[in-house]
Amino acid sequence: MIHLRCNDVKYADYIGKEVTVRGWVHRLRKQKENTFMLIRDDRGGVIQCVLATEKALTLTIESCLEVTGKLQQDSRAPEGGYEIRATDLKIYGVAKVDYPIGEYQSEDLLLDNRHLAVRTRRMSTIAKIRASILKYARQWFIENNWLEVNVPVIVKDAVEGGSTLFKVRYFDDDAYLSQSAQLYLEAMVFSLGPVWSVTESFRAEKSRTVRHLAEFTHMEAEAPWIILDDLLRIQEQLISHIVQNTVNENSADLGYLKRDLSDLKSIEPPFDKLSYEKVIEILRSKDFVIIEDNGNERKIEWGDDLNVDSERELTRNRSRPIFVVDFPISLKPFYVKEDHEKEGIGLSADMLAPRGFGEISSGGERENDITSITKRIEKESLDPKAYDWYLDLRRYGSVPHAGFGMGIERLVRWIANLQDIKDTVLFPRTMSRVRP
Ligand code: ATP
Ligand code: MG
Numbered sequence: 446m447i448h449l450r451c452n453d454v455k456y457a458d459y460i461g462k463e464v465t466v467r468g469w470v471h472r473l474r475k476q477k478e479n480t481f482m483l484i485r486d487d488r489g490g491v492i493q494c495v496l497a498t499e500k501a502l503t504l505t506i507e508s509c510l511e512v513t514g515k516l517q518q519d520s521r522a523p524e525g526g527y528e529i530r531a532t533d534l535k536i537y538g539v540a541k542v543d544y545p546i547g548e549y550q551s552e553d554l555l556l557d558n559r560h561l562a563v564r565t566r567r568m569s570t571i572a573k574i575r576a577s578i579l580k581y582a583r584q585w586f587i588e589n590n591w592l593e594v595n596v597p598v599i600v601k602d603a604v605e606g607g608s609t610l611f612k613v614r615y616f617d618d619d620a621y622l623s624q625s626a627q628l629y630l631e632a633m634v635f636s637l638g639p640v641w642s643v644t645e646s647f648r649a650e651k652s653r654t655v656r657h658l659a660e661f662t663h664m665e666a667e668a669p670w671i672i673l674d675d676l677l678r679i680q681e682q683l684i685s686h687i688v689q690n691t692v693n694e695n696s697a698d699l700g701y702l703k704r705d706l707s708d709l710k711s712i713e714p715p716f717d718k719l720s721y722e723k724v725i726e727i728l729r730s731k732d733f734v735i736i737e738d739n740g741n742e743r744k745i746e747w748g749d750d751l752n753v754d755s756e757r758e759l760t761r762n763r764s765r766p767i768f769v770v771d772f773p774i775s776l777k778p779f780y781v782k783e784d785h786e787k788e789g790i791g792l793s794a795d796m797l798a799p800r801g802f803g804e805i806s807s808g809g810e811r812e813n814d815i816t817s818i819t820k821r822i823e824k825e826s827l828d829p830k831a832y833d834w835y836l837d838l839r840r841y842g843s844v845p846h847a848g849f850g851m852g853i854e855r856l857v858r859w860i861a862n863l864q865d866i867k868d869t870v871l872f873p874r875t876m877s878r879v880r881p
Contacts, residue, residue, distance in 0.1 A: 446513070451490025456516060456527040464529060465513045466492055469564070470506055480504070483523065484512060489569030493528040500534055507540035556867070560881040563871050570698045571868060574691060575857045579643070581690040582664060585683050591639045591666060596629040598622055598645060602831060609648040622647035625850055628835050630667035631811060634846050635838070639668035643853070653876060654753055655865045656803065658854060660874040667848030673792045673810050676847045677768055680796055680806060681714035684766060688712045691860060704862040708764045708800070720771040722747070728755055750776050756803030763799040770794045779821040782810040798859035805856055808849020815839040
């Protein structure tokens with residue numbers, strides 16, 4: 446017996462042969478004599494099966510079954526013109542008739558029933574693209590001799606500022622859910638060299654945007670003796686490797702999502718570098734305004750951080766990512782090293798995805814001098830004692846080093862061309878949603 450997995454086989458090789466497909470009833474049309482079903486297999490592939498209606502009376506949408514029969518070519522059959530003329534049927538589970546997911550449904554209903562909505566073609570297509578992105582990221586790191594490590598997610602220290610920390614009860618004490626693996630990766634470069642990790646990061650983001658989640662998958666890397674230029678080269682290569690291989694492997698999936706592939710195929714190093722100063726100049730020349738907390742509008746000026754709108758404006762007409770470098774150090778966290786040739790400027794870079802998608806990574810050289818970093822911690826009104834173990838890394842054999850953090854969901858959102866970051870994960874966590 447030949448078991449079909451719809452997307453993995455060339456149907457033409459099996460015409461006239463007896464085949465079996467296992468899956469779920471995706472569409473169902475019962476006629477007097479024959480019943481036409483679209484069966485969805487366990488990788489989201491579909492094929493039409495035709496069955497005598499008298500054998501199909503109990504079947505409902507999402508019933509789970511195994512169909513055996515002859516594979517035939519029929520130009521009327523949806524999804525490629527092949528169908529199975531069923532002779533045998535094994536039913537594993539008849540679904541209740543009130544399956545809540547249909548074709549045109551509100552976003553809220555789909556999110557409330559995400560445990561079922563993950564079966565839609567769109568969600569499984571995105572999940573496959575996401576898996577490729579992770580696979581080729583890992584492949585790049587392995588091929589380039591980076592060591593994969595794991596870090597704790599229950600921590601005591603803030604990396605990205607206290608306002609987005611999730612507090613958890615930890616035995617008789619309080620702790621937090623990690624915002625980033627960075628501090629731990631920094632500790633590891635002393636004995637493991639270039640290291641990287643994929644870890645869930647948690648941020649209590651109060652603003653609802655199409656690119657923020659409360660829990661996201663964070664790919665982070667850190668290496669000793671590298672400088673900012675090296676870090677940019679590493680990210681260009683990594684991104685190009687991920688994009689080229691994903692396009693190659695998932696062209697049909699990307700096509701299903703109506704992703705323009707030519708843009709992606711053009712992604713290769715080097716990416717343009719723009720200084721923060723230049724970026725502000727460009728935005729000012731377009732009369733770009735920002736809205737202050739009190740609701741007032743004013744033209745953007747030097748010293749303002751880049752937000753979702755300014756990043757969209759900067760990348761709208763570009764087909765490749767860009768790096769924004771030379772940010773004022775005041776806009777960056779305490780661990781970003783200052784450029785000694787340009788006072789007040791940090792040795793960091795944000796990578797912005799093209800076509801308006803905006804920031805996908807942030808990274809830079811880390812301040813490795815104990816006196817400078819202690820001063821920076823104090824300047825940000827943080828308590829150096831809270832960073833005691835981290836400061837030991839500067840006390841005992843401090844080494845120049847650099848690293849970056851990249852959001853997998855941001856990468857998926859860009860590569861798969863999705864508007865809402867919630868679609869990049871199967872079970873999104875946002876301010877208003879923590880189940881299912
Ligand atoms: P943004 O300015 O877009 O809010 P950030 O600068 O606060 O992001 P970083 O601290 O630089 O974020 O985190 C590194 C990377 O992690 C970001 O470039 C982004 O890809 C990803 N990331 C950060 N916060 C989120 C989030 N809430 N949801 C999804 N991805 C995120
Ligand atoms: Mg950032």
